[in-house]
Amino acid sequence: MNVSVRDVAALAGVSVGTVSNVMNRPDKVSPETVTRVQAAIDQLGFVRNDAARQLRAGRSRSIGLVVLDVRNPFFTDLARGAEDRAAHDGFAVLLGNSDESHAREAAYLDLFEEQRVHGLLITPLGDAIPRLERLRERGTPTVLVDRQAENRDFSSVAVDDVAGGHLAVEHLLATGRRRIAFVGGPDSIRQVVDRLSGARRAVAEVEGATLEVLDTRALTVDQGRDVGREILDRSPADRPEAIFAANDLLAVGVMQALMMLATVRIPEDIALIGYDDIAFAAAAVIPLSSIRQPSALIGHTAVDLLMREAEGADGADFEHEHVVFQPELVVRASTASD
Known part of the structure; x- marks a missing residue:
């Protein structure tokens, strides 16, 4: 009954x-x-009957969250922060993993719109703004996460990745290294582009410093290992003196490959720094230097912005908000100076 x-x-x-x-x-x-x-x-x-209730209310009590790679602890920590904040107001967070795929990202956007989510948080892949504008026009408030809004038409919360890239390479240069390599990709990910831009800026400030770019297809441990093996195949004179990896997963993969034959010492032969400061960075065999992002706080803040978007976006005088956190250098054994 x-x-x-x-x-x-x-x-x-x-x-x-x-x-x-x-x-x-x-x-x-x-x-x-x-x-x-x-x-x-x-x-x-x-x-x-929540389905019937949301038909009457026009929205569910769920928030959609689309991230680039749920395997990356940075995004799981971000999701936890969003979940904790959403629960405070009686909302649940539905997590979608685009896996750096445009097709999967589009499928999640369609699904969350069909589910009439209260709003959407997204770390977009490439230029998803036109699709997000249409979604918002049809009634789904949207906030960009871990990505600054170039046109200022969306609220956003992010870290200054240009500053983060500059901070990482500035630190490597301060240890006396001059042949720097950047490991990361693809360039459809804005965070990678911004971190590389900051790295180039730091190298340009030091006479005699050079920057080699080693592209990857994804920001994964496996891709980092591939780059590390390629570096091992070079003669010692052709190897970089320091490596800045676009995230910690890449850095861990590079570290694993370089240590495989015990012919390269970290940091004596090659210094290594990552980005995100995931929990595993401090627990690596050689504790990994990294650029810290406040991952949980980013998720928490994103929900705050979304709630304000949902309440006030229809007002003529509503102004979108843009929160930019500053990154922090965390120095560990992988970049210790000679």
């Missing part, structure tokens, strides 16, 4: 509206009434 809200109200001795408030706005109901209504729900085995 299907149990309705009216059945719950009758058993609890309250109105249907009070039952609705208990389920959606419990702060508006006395604790005693909440307890009584919840007891009736439990006794009757009532399950809310």
Whole structure:
């Protein structure tokens, strides 16, 4: 037998509206009434028809989050921050992993729109802005995450990746290294482009310094290993003196490859720094220097911005917000100076 809200109200001795408030706005109901209504729900085995409710409300109590690679601990920490903040307001976060694929990203955008999510948080791959503009025009508020909004038409929260790339290579140069290599790609990922831009700027500031770019197809440990093996195949004179990897996963892969034959010493022969400062960076065989991003805070802030977008985006005087955190250099054994 299907149990309705009216059945719950009758058993609890309250109105249907009070039952609705208990389920959606419990702060508006006395604790005693909440307890009584919840007891009736439990006794009757009532399950809310959330699909029907969201049809009436126009939106669900879910937030869509699309990230580039859920295997990267940076994004799992970011998602945790978003989840903690969303739960505070009674929302759930639905996580989608684009896996650096335009097709998968588009599929998640379609799915989340069909589900009438309350709003969307996304780390877009390439130029997804036209698609996101159409999504927003049809009623889904959107915030860019780990990506600054170039046209300022979307609220965004990110880290200054140009500054982060500059900070990483500036540190390598300060240790006396001059032949620097940047490992990262593809260039469809804006964060990679920005980190490389910062690296180039730092090299340009030091006479005699050079920067070699070693492209990868993805930001993964496997791709890092491939680059590390390629470097091992070179003569010592042709190897870089220091490597800046676009994220920690790449850096870990490079480290694993360089240590495989025990012919290259880190940092004596090649210094190595990553980006993100994931938990594993400090626990690596040789603790990895990295550029720290406040991953959980980025997720938390993104939900804050989304809630304000959902409440005020229709107002004529609404202004999108742009939060940019500054990166932090974390020095460990992988870049110790001679």
